[in-house]
Amino acid sequence: MRGKVAIIGVGMIPFGELFEMGLEEMVQQAYINCLNSVDKGISTKDIKAAWFGQWSGGGMIGQGALCGASLATMIGNREIPITRTENGCPTGSDAFRNACLGVASGVYDVVLAMGAEKMRDKPGVESLIAAGGGGGGILGLHPSWMLGMGGPVLQALYATRQMHELGYTMEDYARVAVKNHHNGVACPYAHYRFEVTMERVLNSPIVCWPLHLLDCCPQTDGAACAIVCRADIAKSFTDKPVYVLGSNTGLDHKNMWDKHSFVEMLSTVRAARGAFEMAGIKPDDVDFAEIHDCFTNTELMNLEDIGFCKKGEAANLLREGYWNRDGAKPINPSGGLKAHGHPIAATGIGQICENYWQLREEVEPERQVKLKNGIALSHNVGGDAFGVSCVTILSRSL
Amino acid sequence: MRGKVAIIGVGMIPFGELFEMGLEEMVQQAYINCLNSVDKGISTKDIKAAWFGQWSGGGMIGQGALCGASLATMIGNREIPITRTENGCPTGSDAFRNACLGVASGVYDVVLAMGAEKMRDKPGVESLIAAGGGGGGILGLHPSWMLGMGGPVLQALYATRQMHELGYTMEDYARVAVKNHHNGVACPYAHYRFEVTMERVLNSPIVCWPLHLLDCCPQTDGAACAIVCRADIAKSFTDKPVYVLGSNTGLDHKNMWDKHSFVEMLSTVRAARGAFEMAGIKPDDVDFAEIHDCFTNTELMNLEDIGFCKKGEAANLLREGYWNRDGAKPINPSGGLKAHGHPIAATGIGQICENYWQLREEVEPERQVKLKNGIALSHNVGGDAFGVSCVTILSRSL
Amino acid sequence: MVQPAPASPLFWRFNPEIYQRMGMKCSDCGHITYPRRKICPECGSFNVKEHQLSKTGKVHTFCINWTPPPNLEPPIVNVIVDLDGGGRYQGLITEVANPEDVTIGTKVEMVLRKVMTDRGLNIYGYKFRLVEEG
Amino acid sequence: MVQPAPASPLFWRFNPEIYQRMGMKCSDCGHITYPRRKICPECGSFNVKEHQLSKTGKVHTFCINWTPPPNLEPPIVNVIVDLDGGGRYQGLITEVANPEDVTIGTKVEMVLRKVMTDRGLNIYGYKFRLVEEG
Numbered sequence A, B: 001m002r003g004k005v006a007i008i009g010v011g012m013i014p015f016g017e018l019f020e021m022g023l024e025e026m027v028q029q030a031y032i033n034c035l036n037s038v039d040k041g042i043s044t045k046d047i048k049a050a051w052f053g054q055w056s057g058g059g060m061i062g063q064g065a066l067c068g069a070s071l072a073t074m075i076g077n078r079e080i081p082i083t084r085t086e087n088g089c090p091t092g093s094d095a096f097r098n099a100c101l102g103v104a105s106g107v108y109d110v111v112l113a114m115g116a117e118k119m120r121d122k123p124g125v126e127s128l129i130a131a132g133g134g135g136g137g138i139l140g141l142h143p144s145w146m147l148g149m150g151g152p153v154l155q156a157l158y159a160t161r162q163m164h165e166l167g168y169t170m171e172d173y174a175r176v177a178v179k180n181h182h183n184g185v186a187c188p189y190a191h192y193r194f195e196v197t198m199e200r201v202l203n204s205p206i207v208c209w210p211l212h213l214l215d216c217c218p219q220t221d222g223a224a225c226a227i228v229c230r231a232d233i234a235k236s237f238t239d240k241p242v243y244v245l246g247s248n249t250g251l252d253h254k255n256m257w258d259k260h261s262f263v264e265m266l267s268t269v270r271a272a273r274g275a276f277e278m279a280g281i282k283p284d285d286v287d288f289a290e291i292h293d294c295f296t297n298t299e300l301m302n303l304e305d306i307g308f309c310k311k312g313e314a315a316n317l318l319r320e321g322y323w324n325r326d327g328a329k330p331i332n333p334s335g336g337l338k339a340h341g342h343p344i345a346a347t348g349i350g351q352i353c354e355n356y357w358q359l360r361e362e363v364e365p366e367r368q369v370k371l372k373n374g375i376a377l378s379h380n381v382g383g384d385a386f387g388v389s390c391v392t393i394l395s396r397s398l
Numbered sequence C, D: 001m002v003q004p005a006p007a008s009p010l011f012w013r014f015n016p017e018i019y020q021r022m023g024m025k026c027s028d029c030g031h032i033t034y035p036r037r038k039i040c041p042e043c044g045s046f047n048v049k050e051h052q053l054s055k056t057g058k059v060h061t062f063c064i065n066w067t068p069p070p071n072l073e074p075p076i077v078n079v080i081v082d083l084d085g086g087g088r089y090q091g092l093i094t095e096v097a098n099p100e101d102v103t104i105g106t107k108v109e110m111v112l113r114k115v116m117t118d119r120g121l122n123i124y125g126y127k128f129r130l131v132e133e134g
């Protein structure tokens, strides 16, 4: 894929509790922003195919049966093929990956990847239940096996074991929240734009021990999209295209009880390994990254699984400021899922928007990270038992 | 895409009311059958990526959140990327299209397209309701607009207008059922293997006037898959690969009230036009086809929209035996959705299995169609308001 | 089926669409539809404006549903209506003794009716009633 | 959440899995898991056979859920258990007065309990009880 695909425009809407907007309006505003972002201009007719990342299928709002025609109707373009993809929390970045494959195939020159999710039309608990946290039936399994499961539980089972095997503490987890909230304050697209202190995180209610409420990302509405095209025609749309060096999806067991370890996610390990191989680079070559911090402990695990540091080192490096926005390897300058929000299918493409802007040095000076190689990485992990991960590597040069 | 992609193996399980099998077992049996079908042998490790077509996301059986990891766990291969796609009734054929793009991209040499659906774990009415036929909320719309809608209603609104504009009759519709049930008797994979007479169709209960119960396809469990690879390496797996000449998805409005016509589906028109263009052939070049006869009137509309005859001619040609298995252009030699069954995401790939076997002249002599050009077409239409269609064109030579 | 509760934001957002029959018209291609949106679904134009949908029209196509979802008494008559002044509308016929009175071209008008109940709350919307020809 | 009724085929199919704790073991890689299937999820081998899962084991990891779904009284303790004889099992702790009594390495055993009710029907399955050390 390396050398074949470039991003020429991106669009996002500020994430948040968007009670006044339906899924359609969110998608349309992100799409309009995206078309307008293309430096030398683009028309709807230039887009030859699209991939629509959408996770819940509308379970949250009765929007069942979302499909290609749904996006076609929203963007007013029925002349192109559109596939709806779903792949857990990495749904957006996997839709982006499929869009890149579409371009690399030679069949479509210019395509759209769209991700959107409406999480907040239902109250939090009911919304988590709609998503399958409630127990029986989910995953086609017997309720006896699934009773009382759900996002925070799945992640807390890892967090406990990280504490046991790696010596991590609840303070280490809280420090991730402190860093990412600090970053989010400077991001106008972020859902939560307030600082938190370690005390505040540790004094917030326990959701699922060892995780506090402020260890968890919020439930957020949002939409984000990107236009990708053949690398060799990218300059006709912008003088500053961003190239896709690698885009890979990695998998692991869909059941928790099949996992070989609870301090490592093989889905992330595999996604990263394949993406680095595709890109022909090493973790050290990456300037900064957007990482899937759905829970604070997850960020520490991901940094190790991607290969940014050794297993068990992420918390120490955090204490030393290594992952800070002005540190050696800035992680989640956008605020991450923790502060920027996590509208499932929009999340991964939102990260790509952020990395596009950062690589083009277009964000607020306070938020802008320092570029060395001009290479950025983004990462998601989720799906049944965190069995799906996507890693996307972008570069401002080829 | 033409010239780049070939099918080297397919696998299906007999469709039906498979109460004794879960989704996982259906998928595993289809996969084992598929691996075994590769003439010169293949190992799981040869497969480098997969696309998992799955429509309901498990709404029928509480299997929410099906994703790439689900298929990875089922087939015991977590070393590859897998995307779950959903695109209404064409979900399977659109997953196949994405698999072909994956191969054409040059990133993956050999990939799997899997489609599977569990429709029968819930009783029929409840199952249709689970799928959104129940009214409010579906499609993110107000119940005032959607009350009393559902599959048969949507199609009956077309059937009435076909009768009005084209002079079609309920007898014409019944004749489609008679033909396809006759074909299904000879197909060991078909759900319904019994003949029906025109009288029996017309005397069956009215589901939604003008459609009788025997105008409707059944609700069926099933799974089907295909392995596709680079055309230039296909002969290392089989001496008789089947080549993908064209694979295209066409779209239309997702809301019924936006349609320009109720005797034509622009989704099918667009899917077919693009697929023929990609393949560099005309409708006349096609020897036989598997067509989406979810309801009998739909088959007549599709034949016209694909371009096999002019608008309004399909019923006359049916009376003349033109579409019979031994006619000039055999349509649905497998029995079609009407007799073979319609396990949503398995349906499109099931058609591709049938066309693969027919082109390789491997089916029972009674069911085998006569080949001239060695070119077969398959077609689905569905999704919100029949806004999604897929057309796949296969050939035994390049 | 998962569906939004009557008090959910979706219902609040759609209030003008439902009760004032507020739709949109494309200034470029003339397409009329609902609900309102920023982009014309027909031609992709961003040049769209609010459009008041008419209450009256003629049946474009219909069917008679003998197997409706629970809580609806068969037969129900589903219609697609060509609205006077443009646009099409989807709905149910109400207050018809004989479904055979409905055919293509039949004149109808919208009347506000209870369309369903959910968790004890009534949900209102428009249905179509046959217009007596004078 | 859409879920299968207690009388649905899914429940019938899983009866041996649940009540007899019937799992599978891979003859090639030795992986032990449940439910039974035709292909080993760990290595892809078709060479698998039925395997009787043990009732006893040790806690591999756990968490204490203070915000469980409706109908469960917090706190509930979720565990992943390393079963004696191989394989891991996922479930809930029952009959523990103090959640702090559960930790990594704690010995537990399965006991049949009502795990939920659905439309008036009880659904049974195994939960884990702490084993008194003698």
Ligand SMILES: [Zn+2]
Binding pocket: C026, C027, C028, C029, C030, C031, C040, C041, C042, C043, C044, C045
């Ligand atoms: Zn327009």
Ligand SMILES: [Zn+2]
Binding pocket: D026, D027, D028, D029, D030, D031, D040, D041, D042, D043, D044, D045
């Ligand atoms: Zn094994």
